[in-house]
Amino acid sequence: xxxxxxxxxxxxxxxxxxxxxxxxxxxxxxxxxxxxxxxxxxxxxxxxxxxxxxxxxxxxxxxxxxxxxxxxxxxxxxxxxxxxxxxxxxxxxxxxxxxxxxxxxxxxxxxxxxxxxxxxxxxxxxxxxxxxxxxxxxxxxxxxxxxxxxxxxxxxxxxxxxxxxxxxxxxxxxxxxxxxxxxxxxxxxxxxxxxxxxxxxxxxxxxxxxxxxxxxxxxxxxxxxxxxxxxxxxxxxxxxxxxxxxxxxxxxxxxxxxxxxxxxxxxxxxxxxxxxxxxxxxxxxxxxxxxxxxxxxxxxxxxxxxxxxxxxxxxxxxxxxxxxxxxxxxxxxxxxxxxxxxxxxxxxxxxx
Amino acid sequence: xxxxxxxxxxxxxxxxxxxxxxxxxxxxxxxxxxxxxxxxxxxxxxxxxxxxxxxxxxxxxxxxxxxxxxxxxxxxxxxxxxxxxxxxxxxxxxxxxxxxxxxxxxxxxxxxxxxxxxxxxxxxxxxxxxxxxxxxxxxxxxxxxxxxxxxxxxxxxxxxxxxxxxxxxxxxxxxxxxxxxxxxxxxxxxxxxxxxxxxxxxxxxxxxxxxxxxxxxxxxxxxxxxxxxxxxxxxxxxxxxxxxxxxxxxxxxxxxxxxxxxxxxxxxxxxxxxxxxxxxxxxxxxxxxxxxxxxxxxxxxxxxxxxxxxxxxxxxxxxxxxxxxxxxxxxxxxxxxxxxxxxxxxxxxxxxxxx
Numbered sequence: 001x002x003x004x005x006x007x008x009x010x011x012x013x014x015x016x017x018x019x020x021x022x023x024x025x026x027x028x029x030x031x032x033x034x035x036x037x038x039x040x041x042x043x044x045x046x047x048x049x050x051x052x053x054x055x056x057x058x059x060x061x062x063x064x065x066x067x068x069x070x071x072x073x074x075x076x077x078x079x080x081x082x083x084x085x086x087x088x089x090x091x092x093x094x095x096x097x098x099x100x101x102x103x104x105x106x107x108x109x110x111x112x113x114x115x116x117x118x119x120x121x122x123x124x125x126x127x128x129x130x131x132x133x134x135x136x137x138x139x140x141x142x143x144x145x146x147x148x149x150x151x152x153x154x155x156x157x158x159x160x161x162x163x164x165x166x167x168x169x170x171x172x173x174x175x176x177x178x179x180x181x182x183x184x185x186x187x188x189x190x191x192x193x194x195x196x197x198x199x200x201x202x203x204x205x206x207x208x209x210x211x212x213x214x215x216x217x218x219x220x221x222x223x224x225x226x227x228x229x230x231x232x233x234x235x236x237x238x239x240x241x242x243x244x245x246x247x248x249x250x251x252x253x254x255x256x257x258x259x260x261x262x263x264x265x266x267x268x269x270x271x272x273x274x275x276x277x278x279x280x281x282x283x284x285x286x287x288x289x290x291x292x293x294x295x296x297x298x299x300x301x302x303x304x305x306x307x308x309x310x311x312x313x314x315x316x317x318x319x320x321x322x323x324x325x326x327x328x329x330x331x332x333x334x335x336x337x338x339x340x341x342x343x344x345x346x347x348x349x350x351x352x
Numbered sequence: 353x354x355x356x357x358x359x360x361x362x363x364x365x366x367x368x369x370x371x372x373x374x375x376x377x378x379x380x381x382x383x384x385x386x387x388x389x390x391x392x393x394x395x396x397x398x399x400x401x402x403x404x405x406x407x408x409x410x411x412x413x414x415x416x417x418x419x420x421x422x423x424x425x426x427x428x429x430x431x432x433x434x435x436x437x438x439x440x441x442x443x444x445x446x447x448x449x450x451x452x453x454x455x456x457x458x459x460x461x462x463x464x465x466x467x468x469x470x471x472x473x474x475x476x477x478x479x480x481x482x483x484x485x486x487x488x489x490x491x492x493x494x495x496x497x498x499x500x501x502x503x504x505x506x507x508x509x510x511x512x513x514x515x516x517x518x519x520x521x522x523x524x525x526x527x528x529x530x531x532x533x534x535x536x537x538x539x540x541x542x543x544x545x546x547x548x549x550x551x552x553x554x555x556x557x558x559x560x561x562x563x564x565x566x567x568x569x570x571x572x573x574x575x576x577x578x579x580x581x582x583x584x585x586x587x588x589x590x591x592x593x594x595x596x597x598x599x600x601x602x603x604x605x606x607x608x609x610x611x612x613x614x615x616x617x618x619x620x621x622x623x624x625x626x627x628x629x630x631x632x633x634x635x636x637x638x639x640x641x642x643x644x645x646x647x648x649x650x651x652x653x654x655x656x657x658x659x660x661x662x663x664x665x666x667x668x669x670x671x672x673x674x675x676x677x678x679x680x681x682x683x684x685x686x687x688x689x690x691x692x693x694x695x696x697x698x699x700x701x702x703x704x705x706x707x
């Protein structure tokens with residue numbers, strides 16, 4: 001392999017890539033768009049239920065206790081002020097307890113409480129608030145059930161420190177950018193196969209191994225630098241940067257192999273688009289499981305991209321280190337090497 | 353234009369079409385999107401808190417809890433299966449009920465239960481599920497509510513679920529992907545492969561070719577949009593009027609596809625142009641998704657006049673009188689587009705002949 005020829009080929013491929021209007025456009029728009037999507041998404045999770053509250057007869061200690069149990073109480077000075085707040089949309093619901101609420105309960109009477117609900121409140125929230133309100137009544141009446149509960153929290157307890165939607169999106173964005181690049185490289189290769197320039201290159205001093213190394217380097221460089229830029233801008237490199245860079249490099253390696261396969265299966269840009277979309281949908285499934293946990297069971301581990309997005313998710317959102325990520329890294333390396341090798345074999349067969 | 357020649361070309365398009373990826377893509381888009389929206393918004397993105405139950409006896413708790421709309425309740429055969437579902441985040445909370453649980457609660461004997469909580473479950477879900485379980489147990493024990501609750505609903509607005517908010521966007525995608533992309537890609541492919549030059553040598557005029565490709569786009573667009581409405585059970589009470597509006601929408605999107613196909617030099621240029629235009633074409637659907645955005649903004653975009661009548665018919669049972677204004681504007685847009693196509697047909701015929 002001649003290093004000078006390899007560098008010249010990589011330069012030529014990158015220049016050709018940006019000459020394709022579609023892929024040049026989606027590279028730039030895609031990157032800017034994905035970064036925009038990240039910053040548009042909420043940076044925190046509102047995990048408490050907001051409630052407008054008017055209860056002059058209840059001790060402050062009781063109200064404070066409720067605040068810490070998943071409710072976000074906003075106190076109002078009068079029932080009218082509470083009603084106005086619900087009507088204006090400042091509160092989804094309002095709970096108003098009469099001034100003699102406590103004494104009535106103490107006398108064994110049934111006091112009347114008012115639950116103000118905004119008309120556009122979804123049915124499930126309406127039922128949830130009613131449930132809470134009724135349970136609050138039992139609590140205030142001091143009626144406890146004779147139940148002993150053993151609570152077991154499975155996984156890291158994230159109460160009060162939930163992962164923001166934008167942080168959950170980051171692995172998806174990384175995968176999308178990697179796949180866009182895979183489609184771009186596949187389009188480039190497919191065009192070179194169709195026009196015969198790849199075969200023509202092999203007539204020169206370039207060996208078959210050199211040809212694939214140059215294409216591989218082009219693909220990895222293009223994919224790696226874009227996801228690197230995304231993570232630098234979005235702050236994804238703040239934890240374990242070397243580990244994240246390693247994962248990104250392996251991810252770029254994986255999609256380059258997949259792009260070889262897409263190129264081998266395609267005849268023109270349209271079929272690159274078709275096969276590319278199919279690959280993109282398949283590889284994106286594990287990242288949706290990060291956005292909506294519980295979507296899939298263990299079969300998801302059969303998809304190579306699982307080890308890429310899961311490692312990024314674990315490192316960025318749960319502070320995992322090399323030790324926790326080692327198994328994922330090894331499997332990802334194995335998958336990447338397999339797809340890269342398979343891609344070369346099939347593409348080589350197509351060239352012969 | 354010659355109708356017989358258009359028909360022959362149309363049949364050729366139907367035979368050749370399925371070999372093109374876009375053809376299948378256009379038909380699959382509404383099905384996949386509908387399934388995705390149903391799965392994601394119908395189950396995973398509802399405000400419901402998810403409870404799993406393993407009942408070692410025959411408790412009424414799962415049934416009573418399931419009656420509450422705030423909860424999504426699922427039964428599991430074993431504690432292991434329940435624990436696994438909680439661990440991977442399929443449930444917010446899981447509870448194992450002992451064999452004689454209802455009797456213990458009813459007799460106020462000490463009942464012991466194990467509750468598994470998913471670590472990433474939000475505080476509000478934990479609160480709702482905790483309260484719901486205790487509340488259901490109180491129902492089982494038969495204790496009366498010590499407080500009388502009066503519910504007062506304030507305001508005029510209605511809750512629009514996300515499945516409904518997304519429907520216009522899905523219908524627009526169905527109409528536009530099939531209607532626009534199929535004629536456009538077909539035309540560009542014929543230009544690139546030079547089969548358009550061969551066609552130009554035949555008695556068929558460029559307008560015949562455009563009409564045949566447009567007809568295929570219209571057929572698939574109407575088919576795709578009808579399929580979307582059918583899958584979303586949103587056909588409404590006036591199917592004939594709906595079909596008429598969908599056909600006009602399909603004609604407009606096919607005309608747009610012909611214009612794009614006639615102007616684009618190659619597939620790369622076409623896809624890049626569609627990518628840029630996409631936000632303008634789908635804008636009315638996006639505006640509809642967020643009621644906080646002033647809804648008049650949607651009227652700026654031409655595709656508003658496709659989707660608004662469809663929504664009026666399917667969701668409000670509107671008749672021709674109610675959608676008359678949008679209907680007229682849509683016809684006007686089609687006339688303008690057809691005028692442009694006539695000019696482009698002449699230009700393309702000259703360009704192909706000169707090549």
